[in-house]
Amino acid sequence: MQDLVDSALERINSAGTAADLEVVRVDVLGRKGVLAQLSKDMGKLTADEKVARGKFINAAKQTLETAYESLRDRFASEALTARLDSEWLDLTVPAPGVKPGALHPITQIQWEIEDLFRSLGFSVLDGPEVETEHHNFDALNIPADHPARDMQDTFWLDAGGPLGRFLLRTHTSPVQVRGMESLPLPLRMIAPGRVFRNESVDASHEHTFYQLEGMMIDKNVSVGNLIYFMKTLLSAIFKREVTVRLRPGYFPFVEPGFELDIRCLICGGPGCPVCKQSGWVELLPCGLINPHVLSKSGIDPTQWNGFAFGLGLTRLVMMRYAIDDIRWLQSGDLRFLDQFKSEQFAQ
Ligand code: PHE
Numbered sequence: 038m039q040d041l042v043d044s045a046l047e048r049i050n051s052a053g054t055a056a057d058l059e060v061v062r063v064d065v066l067g068r069k070g071v072l073a074q075l076s077k078d079m080g081k082l083t084a085d086e087k088v089a090r091g092k093f094i095n096a097a098k099q100t101l102e103t104a105y106e107s108l109r110d111r112f113a114s115e116a117l118t119a120r121l122d123s124e125w126l127d128l129t130v131p132a133p134g135v136k137p138g139a140l141h142p143i144t145q146i147q148w149e150i151e152d153l154f155r156s157l158g159f160s161v162l163d164g165p166e167v168e169t170e171h172h173n174f175d176a177l178n179i180p181a182d183h184p185a186r187d188m189q190d191t192f193w194l195d196a197g198g199p200l201g202r203f204l205l206r207t208h209t210s211p212v213q214v215r216g217m218e219s220l221p222l223p224l225r226m227i228a229p230g231r232v233f234r235n236e237s238v239d240a241s242h243e244h245t246f247y248q249l250e251g252m253m254i255d256k257n258v259s260v261g262n263l264i265y266f267m268k269t270l271l272s273a274i275f276k277r278e279v280t281v282r283l284r285p286g287y288f289p290f291v292e293p294g295f296e297l298d299i300r301c302l303i304c305g306g307p308g309c310p311v312c313k314q315s316g317w318v319e320l321l322p323c324g325l326i327n328p329h330v331l332s333k334s335g336i337d338p339t340q341w342n343g344f345a346f347g348l349g350l351t352r353l354v355m356m357r358y359a360i361d362d363i364r365w366l367q368s369g370d371l372r373f374l375d376q377f378k379s380e381q382f383a384q
Pocket residue numbers: 207208209210288291294322323324345346347348
């Protein structure tokens with residue numbers, strides 16, 4: 038019997054790995070192990086022999102389990118030491134920090150143009166995106182029954198007030214009206230912002246886009262002044278020569294009114310989806326403020342006149358960066374946006 042115990046002990050002590058030891062544990066200490074064998078013939082023993090055998094088994098169990106446990110603990114601590122040796126942790130290394138974001142390309146261009154116009158003495162105004170019918174249409178010489186309303190299909194709200202029903206503004210021109218209501222004359226203002234139209238979306242149309250309105254009211258403002266400011270603006274934005282053309286354009290709040298087009302910077306002229314195959318992109322509708330609009334806002338048109346323009350900010354960004362599909366701009370896709378991280382604005 039002692040031989041059995043000795044050889045079991047020998048097997049335990051010669052286990053070289055934790056896995057070996059586990060196999061030995063099952064063989065030696067398990068239900069069919071040495072200890073079980075020692076108690077197998079218990080039934081045939083006398084009472085005294087049983088006592089002696091019981092003591093022997095207990096002692097053997099003690100010995101074997103102690104040997105097993107100490108080896109198991111040694112393997113566990115060796116494994117832990119090996120893991121600690123292989124891993125590396127330096128608590129003094131600075132944390133990686135927040136990944137810096139960047140401004141959307143439309144915001145970048147908007148801020149650039151704001152800086153330019155501020156340097157020319159213009160104020161930057163903000164206006165509500167939910168407008169009154171009065172500010173968006175009537176005060177701009179677009180009464181309810183006027184066909185020009187059809188040019189700007191909008192989203193109407195059920196609610197309204199004394200200034201007519203509320204709507205999502207279709208252009209930034211209502212801020213012209215708000216400027217005339219609140220600023221002293223002479224005035225120079227721009228108003229960048231988000232506008233909405235009930236459009237079906239394609240490569241060059243969105244229901245939500247950005248414009249930048251500009252207005253100057255003074256004495257003896259001429260088309261020459263208007264063209265000067267527009268050229269200054271475009272050369273600052275594109276930082277190169279762009280070909281422009283001026284066509285007559287109809288907007289009820291300017292007279293005369295123009296469409297200032299630029300040569301398509303995506304295709305350079307032959308035609309593409311962005312310029313609707315025409316080679317030209319409408320970028321800058323503008324004109325001299327219609328005297329009716331001045332007098333509707335309480336300004337005497339015999340004393341004052343001015344110009345106004347409405348720059349398509351979204352389209353401008355597309356031209357500057359040769360983006361061929363307007364839908365990228367509001368996609369929220371970081372693969373697109375990451376391309377516009379400029380050093381000037383990142384942080
Ligand atoms: N608000 C006009 C539009 O969105 C553009 C415009 C602005 C035209 C200012 C002339 C003067 O279509």
